[in-house]
Amino acid sequence: MATHGARGRSGGRPTLEEVAARAGVGRGTVSRVINGSPRVSDATRAAVEAAVAELGYVPNTAARALAANRTDAIALVVPEPETRFFAEPYFSDMLKGVGAALSDTEMQLLLIFAGSDRERARLAQYLAAHRVDGVLLVSVHADDPLPDLLAQLEIPAVISGPRSSAETLPSVDSDNYGGARQAVEHLLSRGRTRVAHITGRLDVYGAQRRVDGYREAMSDAGLGADEGMIEAGDFTEEGGHRAMAALLERHPDIDAVFAASDVTAAGARRALRDAGRRIPEDVALVGYDDSAIARHMEPPLTSVRQPIEEMGRRMIDLLLTEVADRRPLASRGLERRQMVLATELVSRSSS
Amino acid sequence: MATHGARGRSGGRPTLEEVAARAGVGRGTVSRVINGSPRVSDATRAAVEAAVAELGYVPNTAARALAANRTDAIALVVPEPETRFFAEPYFSDMLKGVGAALSDTEMQLLLIFAGSDRERARLAQYLAAHRVDGVLLVSVHADDPLPDLLAQLEIPAVISGPRSSAETLPSVDSDNYGGARQAVEHLLSRGRTRVAHITGRLDVYGAQRRVDGYREAMSDAGLGADEGMIEAGDFTEEGGHRAMAALLERHPDIDAVFAASDVTAAGARRALRDAGRRIPEDVALVGYDDSAIARHMEPPLTSVRQPIEEMGRRMIDLLLTEVADRRPLASRGLERRQMVLATELVSRSSS
DNA sequence: AGGTAGCGTGGGAGCGCTCCCACCGGTGAT
DNA sequence: ATCACCGGTGGGAGCGCTCCCACGCTACCT
Numbered sequence: 001m002a003t004h005g006a007r008g009r010s011g012g013r014p015t016l017e018e019v020a021a022r023a024g025v026g027r028g029t030v031s032r033v034i035n036g037s038p039r040v041s042d043a044t045r046a047a048v049e050a051a052v053a054e055l056g057y058v059p060n061t062a063a064r065a066l067a068a069n070r071t072d073a074i075a076l077v078v079p080e081p082e083t084r085f086f087a088e089p090y091f092s093d094m095l096k097g098v099g100a101a102l103s104d105t106e107m108q109l110l111l112i113f114a115g116s117d118r119e120r121a122r123l124a125q126y127l128a129a130h131r132v133d134g135v136l137l138v139s140v141h142a143d144d145p146l147p148d149l150l151a152q153l154e155i156p157a158v159i160s161g162p163r164s165s166a167e168t169l170p171s172v173d174s175d176n177y178g179g180a181r182q183a184v185e186h187l188l189s190r191g192r193t194r195v196a197h198i199t200g201r202l203d204v205y206g207a208q209r210r211v212d213g214y215r216e217a218m219s220d221a222g223l224g225a226d227e228g229m230i231e232a233g234d235f236t237e238e239g240g241h242r243a244m245a246a247l248l249e250r251h252p253d254i255d256a257v258f259a260a261s262d263v264t265a266a267g268a269r270r271a272l273r274d275a276g277r278r279i280p281e282d283v284a285l286v287g288y289d290d291s292a293i294a295r296h297m298e299p300p301l302t303s304v305r306q307p308i309e310e311m312g313r314r315m316i317d318l319l320l321t322e323v324a325d326r327r328p329l330a331s332r333g334l335e336r337r338q339m340v341l342a343t344e345l346v347s348r349s350s351s
Numbered sequence: 352m353a354t355h356g357a358r359g360r361s362g363g364r365p366t367l368e369e370v371a372a373r374a375g376v377g378r379g380t381v382s383r384v385i386n387g388s389p390r391v392s393d394a395t396r397a398a399v400e401a402a403v404a405e406l407g408y409v410p411n412t413a414a415r416a417l418a419a420n421r422t423d424a425i426a427l428v429v430p431e432p433e434t435r436f437f438a439e440p441y442f443s444d445m446l447k448g449v450g451a452a453l454s455d456t457e458m459q460l461l462l463i464f465a466g467s468d469r470e471r472a473r474l475a476q477y478l479a480a481h482r483v484d485g486v487l488l489v490s491v492h493a494d495d496p497l498p499d500l501l502a503q504l505e506i507p508a509v510i511s512g513p514r515s516s517a518e519t520l521p522s523v524d525s526d527n528y529g530g531a532r533q534a535v536e537h538l539l540s541r542g543r544t545r546v547a548h549i550t551g552r553l554d555v556y557g558a559q560r561r562v563d564g565y566r567e568a569m570s571d572a573g574l575g576a577d578e579g580m581i582e583a584g585d586f587t588e589e590g591g592h593r594a595m596a597a598l599l600e601r602h603p604d605i606d607a608v609f610a611a612s613d614v615t616a617a618g619a620r621r622a623l624r625d626a627g628r629r630i631p632e633d634v635a636l637v638g639y640d641d642s643a644i645a646r647h648m649e650p651p652l653t654s655v656r657q658p659i660e661e662m663g664r665r666m667i668d669l670l671l672t673e674v675a676d677r678r679p680l681a682s683r684g685l686e687r688r689q690m691v692l693a694t695e696l697v698s699r700s701s702s
Numbered sequence: 703a704g705g706t707a708g709c710g711t712g713g714g715a716g717c718g719c720t721c722c723c724a725c726c727g728g729t730g731a732t
Numbered sequence: 733a734t735c736a737c738c739g740g741t742g743g744g745a746g747c748g749c750t751c752c753c754a755c756g757c758t759a760c761c762t
Binding site for chain 2: 013056058059060061062063065066071082083085086089092095096099103108110111113118119122125126128129130131
């Protein structure tokens, strides 16, 4: 490595100081221009901008981070193995929204997977080093220690699905309860009466809310709550298959199924086929997520669409607010920092 | 924001200096321990490590980056829109290998998409700010300006597929030529004689090499080079469908197809079905990549497997070497920095 | 006229680390 | 005994920036 003194000065990247000299102003002024402070005269600003352009000046991020005690980076933390991340369109949509919201910002987005214990330990170290200004948390389970760690480190965070109705972190979610109702009411409006539900992982709050929506839509329609019509799945295809098989065994006369995810619905479909049931003639099927799977299934799957991209965008908005508030220790608190977005039923031929 | 003087000292994160005081040694010694220098006595090392543990010291990355002029981060740059990244298992496998190779390192991996012009401009700015120590380039087209930019900025880089036979950057690739030969020879050994080829995007060097492999395997078998049996695809399903339809029109007697990717093969399969051809009875089909698609196709698709995870791992090895070499300006140069890994044919019922 | 805002500005101090030089004491060679 | 040497160590200088205080100046008050 080059010796300390020999670096800089000649050849290397230009520094703030050099820009200042070139523009004939002081360091402070250049810094103000770079950071868009309004307290600079137009003439000075122009001179500085010219010097910046001539020298091809690019601020040194490390120096800025050190002096200002911020990193201009936020992390999207996915407490799942890579595999699931890529398998589920949920994440890629979310990423798209997040990317879009960030694209006219100086913020850098980091994608961090924390599926294994080892990765989680690494993440903890990473956060302890305050290498990001804020964290976006997706798909967090009820007992995850991550939110507490973040709170303790005083790192702003926004969570996608609240962990419970008493979530303390700012959150953005879709209306799981309402979405489930939409699905069930749709099936009922089609004349179905024996509607079963395959749930998601029940340690995910959103999955519980879908169960709530199912239950209440059924009882509102005067169709008592037969708990035998509810079977636990886990958001996987295999789980959907298993659950559907169990349901058919208990209630061979089922005429409709609301599955908590499209992948689950795909598993259910397989079990229905195995049992010789036709879709939708014998059994109508509705999924959740409106993913690519839904469109390509045979028959195409009716599904509840969540505005995932939009959720990503809103999460960024919330997080950036949190990060900015951090500085003047604002009167934070009771403003509504929980956001719920509406879902939409996409009707296809499976129902 | 807290005033400058008031930060640190009390309450905040412990600094090197505080650890030094606690351990009763100098700053330099703590730094040496943190960085694993051998020039520290065992007793001193133990004392420092104890102090680090007691204080919960975590080095300040920004300060380190500023002082040492390195970032301890590398970027995986994907010059494609997010969509393709998620659609193709290639990338997720690569990411897995890269992640594995990096997991026992201090290096942080950044994932950067540069599909749009806007994103590319952002990336250029990012690289100009030297925010990463090195770059991993995947799926680069022949005319991409990125490699030149990296060279100009003197940022070490490793490329996955070479851009041409004269690639100057260190690269890791699978044996596209050999893989294509494997595929064709497999088809020939099954008694097929009218073997067509649907290519990938021909501005990708690897796709060209597959064509070469196809051509030479055919002519080595004494089956002249009928250029009409080659049709250009573009790695997409739609392209595969179109190409297959064109081939069938020209040569209705085709009895085998080697497609340059599994996705392409999926498109070809659809066109074959449309034309009433049975697979493999009428036409045998071989793909490339051995992705999930291959396993789930009907019938399951014979495919050429590239050791993508392994490639990711090797790329990291090469890149870390480059990054390290940078420091003592080593005798770089003629050592072999192009790496080619063998492929493997996975035989299934489509052929 | 003197007083007093307030804008636009320059530059000192400091962020927490790495690098390097100087220094210490104990070896082994002379 | 003298000296060069070397492993082990302390701490100064500096990385490039932000923050803030202080300063000059103009414009407006009384």
